[in-house]
Amino acid sequence: MPIADSPTIIVCVVAYLVACFGIGIWAMRRTHTSSDFFLAGKSLGPMVVVLATMSSIMSGFGFVGGPGLIFESGSSSFWITFAATFAMPLGAVMLGKRLRLMAETRDILTLPDAVEARYGGRWPRAAMAIAILLGVLGYLGTQVMAIGVVLVAVFGVDLPVALAIGLGVLAFYSIAGGIMAGVYTDLFQGFLMIGASVAVFSYAVSAAGGLDAIGTTLWNMDPEFLGPWGARGPLTSLSWFLLFVIGGVAQPHGITKFMMLKNISNLKWAGLLTGPCYALLSLLWVSIGLSMRTLVENGVQTPLESPDHAAPVFLLNYVPELLAGVVFAGLLAAIMSTADSFLNLGAAAVVRDIPTALLGRPLKRELFWSRIATGVLLVASALFALYMENLIALLGTFGWGTFAAAIFPSIAIGLNWKRANGAACVASIAISIALNFALELSARHGLFQLPYGMNVGAFSLLASLVVFIGVSWFYTPANPRTLPPDVEAAMDL
């Protein structure tokens, strides 16, 4: 990662960190209960939900890995980022109303709470909590590492010092203000990210000589790179699209935001606006990747050490310092907004969901233990990131696919289909975890790889859906559960 060595950039990033700190203090005064900590007291307006959903889905992967992926494989990456315009409204259509109505009638603060309300029994809740915890650990580790790497680039300090600065701020606002601080920093971060993305787009296009110059250069380099499937080929691109459209519906850091809306009727705004807002963010992803590849091919820019350097190298060399500072702050915002959502989900799994599955109730003094769990998770993920990089890389890859395959059938289908049962929920979650882990591990060690570039997450999602629907259809429990009237009414409405 190149070092910024610029007072302007440092001032922008420090101002951003101070703003996060301030929002943390503000939110701490408004966080009195575990409902405040996990669901912001169900008090949010539509724009906060829209921007918080968008910010938490656009992680460091989008702002750093995304341009890198375009730089490396061209149009293949379009199929990931373009999927969000489908996934985000689809999430509102399939889940928004039902989750929010259930949260109105029951003490539902987390997805495993909703799973228990829908299916009954402890096993579905336990299985969902374990799937979320595993996904969270992986994602959190990669976000923590990304925070450290970005701050090393900005401040030019060693990684442990950078981690201490970034995680100190993240820890403060996440522990003090819970998701209340998370969503309001997400709101601020969302505006920052959209502004940065739109501004960078015009610089990226003009730096490379305009759209036609980019197209001509990249076509002459490799027609496949700019063709509809990119360098990764058609099946990889299409299976990415499937995974990110269908799986995007089931990302817990996105869909739990629906339950935080104050006025249920405002759900329509979440359905309408999250997709276009995310599309604006994608401009940075797409434009930097294509522009940097063009600049390298034309000999204007020396070759990059790693595709992931595309965004920072572009920002440091081709945009004004002030804008680069704002975008670096936006980059940090993208990473931290995802990390705070995962911290909150992980704390909920540890303090509320797993104890409820095992003991029949959450821990006493839930708010206190949630704050402790948030801190412990952050420290653990920092240690993982520093000392178990291979495990983090595996879990990071595993995160999105596991959430997609484990959560989509039980929540997105299960809340719309009364025939679904708890056995199917547990079976599909077990299959999704097993397949994702086994296939990712075997591919990494060269033992077995899915043919034709089929994506592991997409394969696991499809298999998990087949298992969920098959078990629900063919297996009838000895004592079938009658749906509680409020849950049934929420599904019928």
Place this chain on the structure above:
Amino acid sequence: MKDSPNRLVLAIGALCLVLLVLGCAGWWSAFGVATWPLVYLCAAIGFGGSVARKAVWPVLLAMLAASIALLAAILLTEQKSGVPDLVLGTPLATAFLIYGIWPLGIFIGVLYFRVFDRHVLPQRKLDAFLSEFRRRTD
């Protein structure tokens, strides 16, 4: 049509099986085409409700047709060599992806917004639900 969720879910299950086979066999163009009905079946099951169905399903069918047509356009115009016709800097086939498929998803959100008050969550139904089930502690 009372059992339509059952039918929709069965169709989703069957489609997932088909997609698994197509993916593992490497029949990528069929895999791409079969992905679209899965997306819109999920939307259809999400919209649910008999009233919403009449208002929404024709639009979803039209979007499905548009999606398949755009994918077909990509397949038919894909060029692997020669001098390409650039549309705003991208070859024609890629332009169908960027300027056709990318914005299409936004229409699901527009549709949701348009039918929300009348079909998805009418105020009188919401009020009835809340008066019957809202927690006593609130």
